[in-house]
Amino acid sequence: MTIVTKSSGRQYPCAECPLRPLGVFRDFEPQELDFVSKFKTGELQVERGATVIVEGSHSAHLYTVLFGWGFRYKLLSDGRRQILNYLIPGDLIGLQGSLTGEMQHSVEALSPMLLCVFERDRLFSLYRQHPGLAYDLTWLSAREEQMLDETLLSVGRRSALERAAYLIAFISQRARALRLYKTRAEIPITQQHVADTLGLSVVHTNKTLRKLVDRKLIRWLDRGCEVLDEEGLLAVARWEGLKSQLRPLV
Amino acid sequence: MTIVTKSSGRQYPCAECPLRPLGVFRDFEPQELDFVSKFKTGELQVERGATVIVEGSHSAHLYTVLFGWGFRYKLLSDGRRQILNYLIPGDLIGLQGSLTGEMQHSVEALSPMLLCVFERDRLFSLYRQHPGLAYDLTWLSAREEQMLDETLLSVGRRSALERAAYLIAFISQRARALRLYKTRAEIPITQQHVADTLGLSVVHTNKTLRKLVDRKLIRWLDRGCEVLDEEGLLAVARWEGLKSQLRPLV
DNA sequence: CGCTTAGTTGAGTTCGTTCAACGACTGTGG
DNA sequence: CCACAGTCGTTGAACGAACTCAACTAAGCG
Numbered sequence: 001m002t003i004v005t006k007s008s009g010r011q012y013p014c015a016e017c018p019l020r021p022l023g024v025f026r027d028f029e030p031q032e033l034d035f036v037s038k039f040k041t042g043e044l045q046v047e048r049g050a051t052v053i054v055e056g057s058h059s060a061h062l063y064t065v066l067f068g069w070g071f072r073y074k075l076l077s078d079g080r081r082q083i084l085n086y087l088i089p090g091d092l093i094g095l096q097g098s099l100t101g102e103m104q105h106s107v108e109a110l111s112p113m114l115l116c117v118f119e120r121d122r123l124f125s126l127y128r129q130h131p132g133l134a135y136d137l138t139w140l141s142a143r144e145e146q147m148l149d150e151t152l153l154s155v156g157r158r159s160a161l162e163r164a165a166y167l168i169a170f171i172s173q174r175a176r177a178l179r180l181y182k183t184r185a186e187i188p189i190t191q192q193h194v195a196d197t198l199g200l201s202v203v204h205t206n207k208t209l210r211k212l213v214d215r216k217l218i219r220w221l222d223r224g225c226e227v228l229d230e231e232g233l234l235a236v237a238r239w240e241g242l243k244s245q246l247r248p249l250v
Numbered sequence: 251m252t253i254v255t256k257s258s259g260r261q262y263p264c265a266e267c268p269l270r271p272l273g274v275f276r277d278f279e280p281q282e283l284d285f286v287s288k289f290k291t292g293e294l295q296v297e298r299g300a301t302v303i304v305e306g307s308h309s310a311h312l313y314t315v316l317f318g319w320g321f322r323y324k325l326l327s328d329g330r331r332q333i334l335n336y337l338i339p340g341d342l343i344g345l346q347g348s349l350t351g352e353m354q355h356s357v358e359a360l361s362p363m364l365l366c367v368f369e370r371d372r373l374f375s376l377y378r379q380h381p382g383l384a385y386d387l388t389w390l391s392a393r394e395e396q397m398l399d400e401t402l403l404s405v406g407r408r409s410a411l412e413r414a415a416y417l418i419a420f421i422s423q424r425a426r427a428l429r430l431y432k433t434r435a436e437i438p439i440t441q442q443h444v445a446d447t448l449g450l451s452v453v454h455t456n457k458t459l460r461k462l463v464d465r466k467l468i469r470w471l472d473r474g475c476e477v478l479d480e481e482g483l484l485a486v487a488r489w490e491g492l493k494s495q496l497r498p499l500v
Numbered sequence: 501c502g503c504t505t506a507g508t509t510g511a512g513t514t515c516g517t518t519c520a521a522c523g524a525c526t527g528t529g530g
Numbered sequence: 531c532c533a534c535a536g537t538c539g540t541t542g543a544a545c546g547a548a549c550t551c552a553a554c555t556a557a558g559c560g
Contacts, residue, residue, distance in 0.1 A: 076488060099385075131374070132377075135377045145391060148395060157330040197406075202539090245350070409547090442506080453548085454548050472557075473505095
């Protein structure tokens with residue numbers, strides 16, 4: 001297990017945040033921008049496979065993903081792993097832990113990632129001085145809860161094929177909503193990740209994904225998945241898809 | 251499907267909140283009590299089986315459970331149901347919907363319930379005037395997320411027996427933490443509820459619960475479950491249990 | 501008294517599992 | 531440059547967990 005690597009100064013001041021101009025985030029008030037600029041204390045670069053946060057730790061930091069992919073997961077004592085959600089640019093990492101004290105899940109990088117680092121200590125002053133930002137944090141937390149609700153429905157009640165289709169469509173929609181990918185998006189995951197997200201074995205996951213490939217809904221690359229027919233996936237999953245909405249970015 | 255029934259004035263002013271003196275909630279500042287007293291606009295009494303909130307609705311209200319049991323759930327188009335979590339006194343209902351616009355899950359009463367009613371409109375003024383309360387709302391949301399994480403781990407990666415043991419231990423611990431039950435707690439659910447929570451069929455749920463009964467860990471009553479040996483359940487589920495902490499109540 | 505709801509149990513089937521083996525590719529060290 | 535180990539994906543065979551179908555008891559209620 002590689003733990004976090006180098007902390008490389010700061011390349012992206014909040015005023016020139018590369019995410020904000022994408023047109024999918026709500027705009028900051030000038031004072032909010034000001035506050036967040038100070039709230040952010042650095043950037044963190046992590047490699048693929050690095051563990052960003054370990055379950056049980058009491059991190060002094062809070063992060064926002066600037067670039068790259070990651071995932072949240074939990075382990076059982078005998079090593080069984082459940083992936084809870086995937087992290088993409090704009091996602092907040094570690095709010096749970098900042099509020100309730102201890103991180104109850106781990107976070108690992110799927111690709112090289114660049115993270116904005118915030119000081120947990122100053123979180124309460126955010127609540128005191130910037131109700132709009134406080135509202136945003138609750139919003140992000142509520143949104144995460146909604147995603148988990150849908151995932152739980154999936155794992156609990158959908159068949160293997162429906163589950164796989166739902167998962168890939170879900171990730172694809174989230175990534176596309178960011179408009180980061182001019183060309184076709186490739187999701188940088190292995191079939192083991194898919195298995196641990198769906199609650200299936202790798203073998204059966206492979207056979208299930210094969211069906212989606214045969215139906216020409218996806219293509220499986222070396223260490224990733226490319227979506228060919230999102231509508232088709234939605235149909236298989238019996239899912240209406242995400243509704244796009246302006247969301248906050250802290 | 252019975253929709254909500256009678257709205258019966260208000261019997262419990264916030265200053266005489268029956269939950270707060272239990273010693274498990276953080277105390278209000280006087281101004282906070284003041285604000286919440288005005289924020290609360292009434293009480294809602296619902297019968298067992300009543301649907302409190304329907305998925306897809308845009309409720310103008312937010313609720314806190316004063317008495318009784320309920321559950322949150324989602325449905326697939328063909329009727330398959332997944333129960334997401336159980337609601338007990340002190341739990342907030344409808345925060346998700348208040349922030350992101352639309353409720354993405356439904357809520358049903360497991361027993362007669364009494365709910366405090368809040369106006370969604372005034373939510374933002376809560377953020378402006380009372381950072382402490384705002385923080386509490388985020389806390390509650392993060393806590394819900396943690397519970398969902400653990401449930402997802404359970405449904406995705408635990409065996410049927412482990413899952414059942416986890417679920418019952420989890421509910422039992424939450425209920426006991428409230429110190430509402432002097433005697434042994436009885437959880438007012440049917441095996442169909444358990445099945446829809448665990449992602450199993452009723453038949454297999456029955457056979458699984460039978461094993462827990464045979465091991466003298468629980469007793470199954472008419473329409474409910476009594477815990478006989480919580481330690482034993484924890485051991486079966488390979489779970490360390492909830493850590494008790496002072497939590498907010500709005 | 502019949503009707504409904506909740507729980508129980510057995511038999512046969514399906515879905516997903518484990519075990520095992522193999523090919524393709526990548527990176528590493530001799 | 532090749533040998534080797536490691537990761538990732540693929541496939542077949544045998545097994546087992548969980549499912550559906552079906553029948554039946556017991557309790558509660560009009």
